[in-house]
Amino acid sequence: MKKRSFLASLAILFAVQITVLLVFSFQKIDTAQDTVSVNEAVHSVQNDWDIIGRHKNLTDLDYVVLDQEGRVCHRTKPGLSETLHAAVLHRDTILDLESNGRTVGKIIIYNNSHIYYQNHQQKVILFLSAALTVQAVICILYFTYFSYTILGPFEKLKGFAERIALGNLDIPLEMDKRNLFGAFTEAFDIMRTELKKARAAEAKANESKKELVANLSHDIKTPIASIKAVSEVGIQLTDNENIQNKYKQIIQKTDEINTLITNLFTAALEELSHLNVTPEAVESHELKALLENSDYLSRARISNIPDCLIYADRLRLQQVFDNIFANSYKYADTSIDVTISADSSSDVPRDYACAQYIAICIEDYGGGAADEELPLLKEKFRRGSNIKNIEGAGLGLYISDYFMKEMHGRLMIENGQNGLRVTVILAVV
Secondary structure, three states: OOHHHHHHHHHHHHHHHHHHHHHHHHOOOOOOOOHHHHHHHHHHHHHOHHHHHHOOOOOOOOEEEEEOOOOEEEEOOOOOOOOHHHHHHHOOEEEEEEEOOEEEEEEEEOOOHHHHHHHHHHHHHHHHHHHHHHHHHHHHHHHHHHHHHHHHHHHHHHHHHHHHHOOOOOOOOOOOOOOOOHHHHHHHHHHHHHHHHHHHHHHHHHHHHHHHHHHHHHHHHHHHHHHHHHHHHHHHHOOOHHHHHHHHHHHHHHHHHHHHHHHHHHHOOOOHHHOOOOOEEEEOOHHHHHHHHHOOOOOEEEOOOOOOEEEEOHHHHHHHHHHHHHHHHHHHOOOEEEEEEEEOOOOOOOOOOOOOEEEEEEEOOOOOOOHHHHHHOOOOOOOOHHHOOOOOOOOHHHHHHHHHHHOOOEEEEEEOOOOEEEEEEEEEO
């Protein structure tokens, strides 16, 4: 049975219930005594007044006969009103009895109207019980129909949506056009097909992007090579040592850029975890050159460097320092203190055999960041709330932290006495 048939049945049944209730409500029940029977009872009692003790009831009425003093002379059955007061309260019929032209007593005819009300009430209860039973059966049938045509298909759609959310686009959705969701089922399966096509197109587009990056490699490397060549010529054309050092810095930066571009092309825009980090033994005195290269504004005061061998990737370590100094320049714009010392802290991860660590502490005078935000600064795209007005992507410290982990070191961020303190911890070989 269709949904409209169920609803029509419920509506019709409801209308019948309302109609019957209205009929019973406005129905006038005749509770008056039968006049003929009353007169017959009165006359029979008056005729038998002299032998009232042997009087027989010739009607279907129940009554009590009283004499003038109110004494009971006759009753048709026990439990009737035997005083005028009780009769008035019960709304019984009270009539005078006459014999030989004088009043000899009274007859109290029992009011049995409550019996009519009880019968009327029983009829209403029986009808409502039958109607409710039919209504319950219809509701059960409708719920069964509802479960089969709506809830069941909806659960299938829900499971299908979960598979789509998990990326499973290969399993089609069974179509059943007989239920209410038939059209939706077909539309959802069409959506799955289109999503599968879109995913294939996206993969193809990604491959095209990788090819585009590879094709641009020559165009990008050419100006870098030109900058390096001009710098090398500049070194040859000047005897000023300061200018020569500047040209050397330009050459070194072009080499770094060239290496980074090579990594970019090699990784083909893959995730950061695919970037190559190759740490090796490096003499600690090279840290000074790396730090000075990053401090291109010459704002840092660098302390003495302990003489040892550290475990690091020069290129990646230079990137780490570049990111830290660039952040300090951008957000603090103050002088920078660089303190280098040996460190054997137990909280540094010991992934391999080594005696101790060397800590490069870089601190500015910019006031630092909120304490509760410090642990979040190494996450991707996370920045301090106090620098939202300054342009930035929130990737520098994230990348630096990744490089340090790959070099079996650690990047620590905390608030110092004057500003933000970033500590680069490197393993000593």
